Amino acid sequence: MAHIHTEPGQVDHTVTAFIVRTDGDQPRLLFHLHKKYGVLLPAGGHIELDETPWAAMAHEIKEETGYELNQLQVMQPRLRVDGLHGVINHPQPLRVNTHNAAPDHYHSDIAYLFATDQTPAHAPGEGESTDIRWLTRAELAALPDDQIFVDARQTGLVILDQFLDAWEPVPAAEFSLEKAAKR
Numbered sequence: 001m002a003h004i005h006t007e008p009g010q011v012d013h014t015v016t017a018f019i020v021r022t023d024g025d026q027p028r029l030l031f032h033l034h035k036k037y038g039v040l041l042p043a044g045g046h047i048e049l050d051e052t053p054w055a056a057m058a059h060e061i062k063e064e065t066g067y068e069l070n071q072l073q074v075m076q077p078r079l080r081v082d083g084l085h086g087v088i089n090h091p092q093p094l095r096v097n098t099h100n101a102a103p104d105h106y107h108s109d110i111a112y113l114f115a116t117d118q119t120p121a122h123a124p125g126e127g128e129s130t131d132i133r134w135l136t137r138a139e140l141a142a143l144p145d146d147q148i149f150v151d152a153r154q155t156g157l158v159i160l161d162q163f164l165d166a167w168e169p170v171p172a173a174e175f176s177l178e179k180a181a182k183r
Helices: 053-065 137-142 150-166
Strands: 011-021 028-033 043-046 073-076 095-102 105-116 132-135 168-171
Touching: 011 053, 011 150, 028 053, 028 150, 043 053, 053 105, 095 150, 105 150, 132 137, 137 150
Parallel strands: 011 105
Antiparallel strands: 011 028, 011 043, 028 132, 073 105, 073 168, 095 105
């Protein structure tokens, strides 16, 4: 989706999916070559006006990676607030940040961490990047700065060094894509 806000200084809301493959001898993070920026980034995109952040995450994952939510575990802290009455609970994000996406334009991004031991059910959607790479910790650390944004590398390294062991997997499909709970 294109930027919703087009005036200087405005902020669009986005989501990011850090997906880790856990099959094999070491974990690997999914990155794709972003067509606009020409660097490796995790999957993600804009939250549309009629979407919750979790619904946006579900559609961006499917479009950009071919994964279905039922193939993924969303990593969650062991201590979290669940089961609030009258609201839809979404997974807790890995990180939330605001960054400069273009001259005088900003993105407030909600990033989630996923784990899987499966290959994607589908190919990426039409028009999406097909240059998808699964990077080990060593490969991620060795990438030159002109091939990846520094914050994406930093987050990936922290994920591989700390979060895979500290957080627990929860089936991603258990979280509702609805906008509101039934009363």
